[in-house]
Amino acid sequence: MSRKITKLETLEQLPTRKRVAAYARVSCRKDEMLHSLAAQISAYSTLIQSRSDWEYVGVYADEAETGTKDSRPEFQRLIADCRAGLIDMVITKSISRFARNTVTLLETVRELKELGICVYFDEQNIYTDSSDGELMLTILASYAQEESRSASENQKWKIRKDYNEGKPSNYMSIYGYDYNAGELIVIPEEAKVVQMIFADYLSGLGMNSIMKKLIRFGIPTKCGGQWTENTVCSILKNEKFTGDLCLQKGFIVDHITKRHKKNKGELPKYYIEDNHPAIIDKVTFDAVQAEMALRAARINRPKELTFNEFSGIISCGQCGANFRRVT
Numbered sequence: 420m421s422r423k424i425t426k427l428e429t430l431e432q433l434p435t436r437k438r439v440a441a442y443a444r445v446s447c448r449k450d451e452m453l454h455s456l457a458a459q460i461s462a463y464s465t466l467i468q469s470r471s472d473w474e475y476v477g478v479y480a481d482e483a484e485t486g487t488k489d490s491r492p493e494f495q496r497l498i499a500d501c502r503a504g505l506i507d508m509v510i511t512k513s514i515s516r517f518a519r520n521t522v523t524l525l526e527t528v529r530e531l532k533e534l535g536i537c538v539y540f541d542e543q544n545i546y547t548d549s550s551d552g553e554l555m556l557t558i559l560a561s562y563a564q565e566e567s568r569s570a571s572e573n574q575k576w577k578i579r580k581d582y583n584e585g586k587p588s589n590y591m592s593i594y595g596y597d598y599n600a601g602e603l604i605v606i607p608e609e610a611k612v613v614q615m616i617f618a619d620y621l622s623g624l625g626m627n628s629i630m631k632k633l634i635r636f637g638i639p640t641k642c643g644g645q646w647t648e649n650t651v652c653s654i655l656k657n658e659k660f661t662g663d664l665c666l667q668k669g670f671i672v673d674h675i676t677k678r679h680k681k682n683k684g685e686l687p688k689y690y691i692e693d694n695h696p697a698i699i700d701k702v703t704f705d706a707v708q709a710e711m712a713l714r715a716a717r718i719n720r721p722k723e724l725t726f727n728e729f730s731g732i733i734s735c736g737q738c739g740a741n742f743r744r745v746t
Contacts, residue, residue, distance in 0.1 A: 439467045440476040442497055442511045456480055463510055476506055498527065501536050513542040593659055594641045595698050603659070603695035610698045612638055616654055617699055620707055625714075626651045655711065661704045662697030665690050 441463035445456045460478045467475045479497040500506055509531070511517045517540070518524040528538055528547050537548040595613045596603040612633070619629050626648045633646040640646055658665055666689040668682055682688060733742040 436472055436474040438476050438505065438507045439470075439473045440497065440500070440506045440509055441467065441478045442494065442509060442517065443478060443480040444491070444494070444516050445482060456482060459512060467510070473508075476500070498530075501531055501534060504534075506536060508536060509538045511538065511540060514540055514545075592641055593657070594654060595660065596695070605696050605698060609641075613654060613660055613698050616651060617660075617703055617707055620655060621703070621710060626655075655707055658704070659695075660697065660699040661701045662695055663690065663692050664694040 441459075443456055443459035443463065460480055463478050464475070467473050479493040481491040481493045497506075497509065501509070514524065517538070518527065531538055532547055537546055539546050591598045591603065593603065595606060595609040597606055598604075616629055616633075619632065620626075624632075629651050630646045630648050633651075638646070640650060654660070667686055668688065734740065735742065
């Protein structure tokens with residue numbers, strides 16, 4: 420029996436366009452850095468849209484976020500879109516812009532590689548889908564992480580040197596004051612609110628009652644939000660309202676996590692008296708601290724147990740509970 424064999428012609432596959440996105444980041448909000456971010460966005464938008472074989476997905480850009488954190492919102496959105504199958508390729512300026520943490524970088528690149536997504540690092544001219552791409556990434560990412568550590572240590576040295584000389588090194592946002600060119604200047608309207616908070620506390624009001632009063636009066640916080648008990652507490656404890664300044668109350672644990680820790684003696688503190696105009700006199704401030712300590716002691720005081728000659732002897736005949744003396 421003869422068999423008839425027919426060759427089926429394969430349909431010619433139409434070329435598909437690669438869906439390409441870019442990622443950009445700057446680590447501070449200075450004008451020149453924001454200009455750099457805008458330039459990156461413009462350059463990558465133009466590059467992707469100029470290629471006929473590429474489909475422009477967009478540019479994901481983070482402002483003033485470090486490369487060592489996973490909390491960058493646009494970076495997280497980029498990864499989510501990659502997982503959703505919306506992107507085939509990612510372009511970024513350099514390894515340090517993508518991530519300075521070697522572990523985070525390699526984990527992300529490997530995950531994207533498993534999803535069939537290539538990452539191109541412009542400055543280093545590395546494609547992650549190439550045979551030697553991961554080796555080069557490991558070497559260069561380690562260098563970028565060490566560079567980040569070195570920059571962090573240099574910054575810490577500068578900050579501690581400033582503290583030792585009695586100079587605050589960071590921008591301060593304090594209710595009642597405006598910070599201008601290293602000087603704290605009193606804001607009269609906010610200063611009246613601070614004085615009211617201290618007076619109300621000494622008159623017997625609690626932090627919760629003061630918080631509710633501020634909300635009832637429609638007074639916004641420094642950032643325009645709503646008052647909380649913690650916000651009221653931080654004002655009552657802040658020595659800056661007396662014109663003094665305590666430096667290095669906290670510190671950054673390491674350059675990877677950027678976790679802030681309260682200084683409990685690990686590093687020296689520096690106290691500067693009469694650094695700027697006072698809103699609260701020191702007698703009032705000290706009185707508030709003493710009152711806070713007194714109220715805390717009352718709350719934490721252990722309950723006193725009273726005993727007499729009949730304790731544990733007389734009990735209820737129905738439920739068995741012990742009788743107690745009531746005066």
